[in-house]
Amino acid sequence: MRILRSFSICTALAAVLSLSSAAPAAAADPPSQPAEIDCNKCHAGLTVRIKVVHAAVQMGCPSCHTGIAEANKVPHKKTNTITRGLSAEQPDLCYGCHDKAKFSKKTVHAAVGMGCTGCHNPHASNNGKLLVAPAPDLCFNCHDKADFSRKNVHAPVAGGMCLSCHDPHSSDDPGLLTKALYSVCFDCHDGVSKQPHAIAGFSQKGHPIGLPKKARKGKKERLTDVKDPNREGKLFSCASCHNPHSSDNVKLFRYPAKRAMDLCSNCHKY
Ligand code: HEC
Ligand code: HEC
Ligand code: HEC
Ligand code: HEC
Ligand code: HEC
Ligand code: HEC
Ligand code: HEC
Ligand code: HEC
Ligand code: HEC
Incomplete structure (x- = not known):
């Protein structure tokens, strides 16, 4: 429609211009x-x-x-x-x-609602993907850097790789993660489920973190909807014990702990 209309305006303008050579006053203020x-x-x-x-x-x-x-x-x-x-x-x-679908999954980054140009220059940029700044500085424009700068910084965070775990736009998984939380971790820590680890608890019945079916073969299916006892609205996960970004404690523990056994009493009362 628009193309057609401007085409006809074009024709009209051409007509005005050709007239103007004969009568310049008529074209003093052409459309x-x-x-x-x-x-x-x-x-x-x-x-x-x-x-x-x-x-x-x-x-x-x-x-x-x-x-x-x-x-x-x-x-x-x-x-x-x-x-x-x-x-x-x-x-x-x-x-x-x-495609709107990429920006409309279950959890939408609040930043998207604030406008795409909070992160992208609509015209041009010296950064890839038209970003106004590369990650992680981009993210620190809105998120407090202190949460990512405690004494022990998780290696991928130190490397500025926020996008190895997060989708900047939207996600079907909570926390804007690129996939289920435990899978994000297993990308780099596949040994955790194989070695003795606090997640197994005693007699492999311990901490339910939503492992995929093959990891629980032959075992009673673990609940994946157990709630984090200390953090309202969150499910129990690797992030219940570890801070995925940084921590003042060893092993990125979320709670003050000098060794593993100091951790337990933050959730279990004896
Ligand atoms: C919080 C910052 C942020 C906001 C807000 C944001 N983007 Fe992005 N966008 C990024 C980052 C970071 C990348 C680069 C992703 C990568 O390299 O994997 C990206 C990549 C893209 C790409 C390249 C293709 C892709 O998916 O990697 C497109 C297209 C895009 N964004 C469009 C949009 C649109 C449209 C909006 C608004 C609806 C928007 N973005 C809002 C940060 C943002
Ligand atoms: C992909 C869509 C898009 C295209 C194409 C586009 N603009 Fe924009 N332009 C925007 C948006 C969005 C803003 C508002 C940016 C903001 O408010 O953060 C804007 C803002 C501007 C501004 C205000 C100053 C500024 O930098 O914010 C000027 C001037 C401008 N555009 C000129 C142009 C010119 C000239 C062209 C062609 C060379 C062009 N635009 C092409 C989306 C676009
Ligand atoms: C004769 C010079 C000139 C030309 C040609 C020109 N602009 Fe502009 N434009 C300006 C100036 C000057 C401003 C005001 C800049 C400012 O406010 O910072 C402006 C402002 C704008 C803005 C921002 C408007 C706003 O509300 O802030 C947009 C968008 C824009 N121009 C788009 C265009 C587009 C699209 C074209 C081509 C169709 C164009 N301009 C051609 C000089 C020009
Ligand atoms: C008129 C069509 C059009 C509009 C409107 C448009 N884009 Fe794009 N955009 C494109 C095309 C075409 C590409 C290149 C192909 C692709 O990556 O999808 C692109 C690529 C991008 C990229 C990736 C750049 C790269 O280097 O990989 C980003 C980011 C992006 N657009 C953001 C935006 C944002 C933000 C807006 C709204 C302010 C917007 N686009 C509006 C057509 C458009
Ligand atoms: C323009 C501001 C802005 C930028 C830039 C921005 N964010 Fe956000 N982000 C927000 C706001 C607002 C919220 C919602 C309030 C909160 O959780 O702090 C949010 C929330 C989040 C959440 C939690 C989502 C949830 O549902 O639990 C994650 C994860 C996140 N941002 C990651 C990033 C990453 C990674 C970057 C850089 C690529 C980034 N943000 C850049 C504004 C921004
Ligand atoms: C190793 C994976 C990983 C990396 C790398 C990572 N995050 Fe996260 N992030 C997570 C996980 C997992 C959560 C959800 C934690 C939970 O359940 O509380 C999260 C949550 C968040 C939140 C929500 C608020 C909070 O702290 O829980 C924000 C904002 C956020 N990340 C921003 C970032 C930014 C910015 C970067 C880069 C500087 C980054 N993340 C790097 C895994 C990561
Ligand atoms: C992109 C790769 C990557 C991802 C994804 C990742 N990590 Fe890491 N993580 C590392 C590296 C590299 C180290 C440091 C080397 C090591 O100790 O294995 C590390 C170390 C750790 C440590 C030990 C820190 C210490 O001080 O000893 C913990 C705990 C940890 N990660 C938890 C997690 C959790 C939980 C997730 C998922 C939310 C996760 N990681 C996702 C790469 C990753
Ligand atoms: C119930 C609390 C708890 C949960 C849940 C938990 N961890 Fe741990 N994690 C620990 C403790 C305790 C240690 C220290 C073990 C040690 O020092 O022997 C540890 C150590 C680690 C280490 C460092 C290993 C090393 O050799 O230093 C990594 C990596 C790690 N955990 C990843 C994960 C991942 C990935 C998940 C989710 C699949 C997860 N953790 C869930 C408590 C937990
Ligand atoms: C962040 C909170 C948290 C921490 C820290 C924590 N746990 Fe747990 N623990 C849980 C939750 C939640 C369950 C699952 C309860 C359920 O299934 O309803 C659980 C279950 C268990 C179980 C299985 C109980 C049963 O009934 O089968 C054992 C054993 C256990 N934890 C031991 C430990 C030990 C040992 C530590 C310290 C290394 C520890 N936990 C640290 C939250 C925690």
């Missing part, structure tokens, strides 16, 4: 035509000499700024009430080309 105006004449700073340019920009500024009219005049006239003359509010603007 503007954004598609014909080189936005880069004044806005090159947004994209020029920046490493990664959003493919959408190559598709033309009006692919997101249909509300900007008479771009040859400053300030520009706007044909809608959305900030910056955008075609739609965020995040709907972005869903015009990006």
